[in-house]
Amino acid sequence: MKTRITILCENLVGRLVGFGEHGFSAFIETDKGNYLFDTGSGHSIVANSLTLNKDLKSIKKIFLSHGHYDHTGGLSEVLKLKGKVDVHAHAHVFLDRIAVLKENEKETKRFVGIPYKKGYLESLGANFVFNNTFTKVEKGVFLTGEVPRKTPFEKQDPRLFSEIDGKTTQDFFLDDQSLILDTDKGMVLILGCAHSGMINIIHHVMQRAGKEKFFAILGGTHLDFLTPEQLEESIKSLKKMEIGKIGVSHCTGMRAAFRLHQEFGDRFFYGCVGSVQEV
Numbered sequence: 240m241k242t243r244i245t246i247l248c249e250n251l252v253g254r255l256v257g258f259g260e261h262g263f264s265a266f267i268e269t270d271k272g273n274y275l276f277d278t279g280s281g282h283s284i285v286a287n288s289l290t291l292n293k294d295l296k297s298i299k300k301i302f303l304s305h306g307h308y309d310h311t312g313g314l315s316e317v318l319k320l321k322g323k324v325d326v327h328a329h330a331h332v333f334l335d336r337i338a339v340l341k342e343n344e345k346e347t348k349r350f351v352g353i354p355y356k357k358g359y360l361e362s363l364g365a366n367f368v369f370n371n372t373f374t375k376v377e378k379g380v381f382l383t384g385e386v387p388r389k390t391p392f393e394k395q396d397p398r399l400f401s402e403i404d405g406k407t408t409q410d411f412f413l414d415d416q417s418l419i420l421d422t423d424k425g426m427v428l429i430l431g432c433a434h435s436g437m438i439n440i441i442h443h444v445m446q447r448a449g450k451e452k453f454f455a456i457l458g459g460t461h462l463d464f465l466t467p468e469q470l471e472e473s474i475k476s477l478k479k480m481e482i483g484k485i486g487v488s489h490c491t492g493m494r495a496a497f498r499l500h501q502e503f504g505d506r507f508f509y510g511c512v513g514s515v516q517e518v
């Protein structure tokens with residue numbers, strides 16, 4: 240399967256095109272059709288798709304990595320252009336999400352969940368297809384479903400909560416899922432925020448796909464909040480794996496991105512707005 244992945248939404252703009260925003264979205268072109276993985280937070284997806292010449296009306300399917308606003312906020316804008324389309328996600332994508340942040344010495348509670356109701360998105364054309372296990376969407380295209388948490392060093396982000404039946408609990412992100420494109424040169428794994436832990440996700444993919452070779456791993460890794468020791472454990476695990484290229488974005492943070500660049504050298508790239516990976 241011939242594949243080209245273009246980062247549509249991302250925190251950083253590294254080329255002379257596009258707008259940056261806190262969020263992530265990747266436009267995927269294959270010889271079987273085009274797909275959209277996540278939609279950013281909604282400010283840049285349409286503008287960046289026009290600048291980068293990616294036709295949002297051409298997408299066959301949309302995949303949502305999880306319910307945070309910075310991955311789902313652009314969904315309404317995409318649906319207004321595209322109309323009827325399958326939207327693959329875990330049912331928890333509609334949970335209320337809260338982030339508790341310290342800002343200017345004050346604790347602030349912010350709503351960070353999907354900013355739309357299911358019925359509204361359906362009225363714009365979304366046909367939700369929910370999965371919670373590893374799923375073959377079509378030939379060569381897979382979703383991880385829920386990822387078992389096994390590594391002791393990949394912890395939940397203590398700032399993030401979900402609200403279920405009015406009760407606020409630590410967010411375990413059962414809805415966090417990643418996309419796998421199986422190509423002749425190896426698998427391409429696209430992460431949203433990797434809230435399940437990047438290493439947990441990779442192990443799950445290897446186990447469920449029965450393959451170990453990754454042509455590339457890209458997307459948000461959520462490595463920014465790990466302690467330096469936990470980050471080094473993640474890097475140690477990554478170095479034991481068969482990964483051709485590692486391209487991080489979004490919630491990776493500069494500290495982790497620099498460490499990965501040091502370790503992976505030419506095999507590392509930063510996936511900013513407009514960056515392209517061809518397989």
Ligand SMILES: [Fe+2]
Nearest residue numbers: 307309432490
């Ligand atoms: Fe995110």
Ligand SMILES: [Fe+2]
Nearest residue numbers: 305307432434
């Ligand atoms: Fe997230």
